[in-house]
Amino acid sequence: MPIVPQPGDAPEVHASVNPGVFTEEWLTVPVDRIPDHGIPGEAAYQIVHDEAMLDGNARLNLATFVTTWMDDYANRIYAESYDKNMIDKDEYPATAAIEAKCTTMIAKLWNAPGATVGVSTVGSSEACMMGGLAFLKRWKAARRAAGKSTENPNMVMSSAVQVVWERFCRYWDVELRAVPITLAEPVLTPKTMLDHIDENTIGVVGILGVTYTGGYEPIADLAAALDDLQQRTGLDVPLHVDGASGGMIAPFLQPELKWDFRLPRVHSISTSGHKYGLIYPGLGWVVWRSKDLLPEEMVFDVAYLGSEMPTLGLNFSRPAAQVLLQYYAFLRLGRHGYYNVQAVSQRVARHLSSAIGGMSQFELLSDGSDTPVFAWRLADDFDGVWTLPQLSDRLRWYGWQVPAYPMPADIENVEVMRIVVRNGLGMDLAHKLIADLKASIADLDAAGPLPANAPHPPTQFHH
Numbered sequence: 001m002p003i004v005p006q007p008g009d010a011p012e013v014h015a016s017v018n019p020g021v022f023t024e025e026w027l028t029v030p031v032d033r034i035p036d037h038g039i040p041g042e043a044a045y046q047i048v049h050d051e052a053m054l055d056g057n058a059r060l061n062l063a064t065f066v067t068t069w070m071d072d073y074a075n076r077i078y079a080e081s082y083d084k085n086m087i088d089k090d091e092y093p094a095t096a097a098i099e100a101k102c103t104t105m106i107a108k109l110w111n112a113p114g115a116t117v118g119v120s121t122v123g124s125s126e127a128c129m130m131g132g133l134a135f136l137k138r139w140k141a142a143r144r145a146a147g148k149s150t151e152n153p154n155m156v157m158s159s160a161v162q163v164v165w166e167r168f169c170r171y172w173d174v175e176l177r178a179v180p181i182t183l184a185e186p187v188l189t190p191k192t193m194l195d196h197i198d199e200n201t202i203g204v205v206g207i208l209g210v211t212y213t214g215g216y217e218p219i220a221d222l223a224a225a226l227d228d229l230q231q232r233t234g235l236d237v238p239l240h241v242d243g244a245s246g247g248m249i250a251p252f253l254q255p256e257l258k259w260d261f262r263l264p265r266v267h268s269i270s271t272s273g274h275k276y277g278l279i280y281p282g283l284g285w286v287v288w289r290s291k292d293l294l295p296e297e298m299v300f301d302v303a304y305l306g307s308e309m310p311t312l313g314l315n316f317s318r319p320a321a322q323v324l325l326q327y328y329a330f331l332r333l334g335r336h337g338y339y340n341v342q343a344v345s346q347r348v349a350r351h352l353s354s355a356i357g358g359m360s361q362f363e364l365l366s367d368g369s370d371t372p373v374f375a376w377r378l379a380d381d382f383d384g385v386w387t388l389p390q391l392s393d394r395l396r397w398y399g400w401q402v403p404a405y406p407m408p409a410d411i412e413n414v415e416v417m418r419i420v421v422r423n424g425l426g427m428d429l430a431h432k433l434i435a436d437l438k439a440s441i442a443d444l445d446a447a448g449p450l451p452a453n454a455p456h457p458p459t460q461f462h463h
């Protein structure tokens, strides 16, 4: 039965679909509220499918760090497990055991010295929150034990942190001591870090893979400076490594780089399974170097799931499929396979950055030699009539999504573009991208001055 608009329904809040072969009478259904009556599955499918078709193509989305391609076996595991809830550990003990195995694998990958504790999360954001909360609770406990005030805690990090740390600080009333970065040194340095620390500092965040540029902060130098600080003053300030992207790159591509649990100052590390862990969106990990660093009060024993089950995290229900996919990827690729995948991404990133850095209009801020991510800006002597947001817009015309955005506080007047090279962006596509970038520049040069206002206002970009 065709569903007709009700009186008062604005036409633009209806979706119409032709069930079957686009020859029959069209169905119309309101979409500004749950319709009173349903429509056949194939018609509903067509509406949803067609609307979602207007999204960009995920494989050409060079803004995201998140995995957009997995192989057919992974797709099969996903389809077999999308009905499992990660919190139901008693009902799905095999999945719970796989989560524990993955945590151990990751802890070993990060050179944990002994028994550790960790958990899967929805993404790095939740994982970072857990790392930050452990710092806050341990700092408060130590202050209470020393008979000191627990007011005004602060956390020290560079102004280039991802927005999750701003959220953490705001949600839990921690002062965010953002250390200004410069174009010449767009990372936290030991000196700038030490200038911001006092007895109320619950911890420092070091970023392995700065979101804006892909570069690594000097974690070993930060750790050494904190060791020295403790020797000189007694202040014992722990370090959390936000390895959202680099946590799954450095172990394979830069195994000699000391940034992980080889440094005793590093109490906890977080990463996104769904970035260079090579898993579809919805997975993060956080690991503490030893069990005593995770305050017991953060672990909840939930009795009503069948038996006493310790749980840890901000969410309760969440999909289990991604955890199974992580296990699959670890087994399927092994360390060697991960090395191969990441090395190819890096080779493509270096190729692209050298081509873009070689263009007279641009200057590189990073070249993809840390994580396979690089950013560039307009050269100081650029005398063209277009802006990076306009170039980004023009590239979209060719199908590519390459963001243009301002750098963080203190150098926010510098606008950059960034490319995240991921599994699935091979050399063939990279050649096409360079050709399309050149064509976009030629289009903009030929168009002459465009309206002064950028196509969209500059936004903070937080992927």
Ligand SMILES: Cc1ncc(COP(=O)(O)O)c(C=O)c1O
Pocket (backbone or CB within 6 Å): 065, 122, 123, 124, 125, 126, 128, 162, 164, 207, 209, 210, 211, 242, 244, 245, 272, 284, 462, 463
């Ligand atoms: C350094 C850093 N930390 C945290 C996050 C948040 O990660 P997620 O999207 O997995 O929550 C990101 C995301 O890009 C990031 O780059």
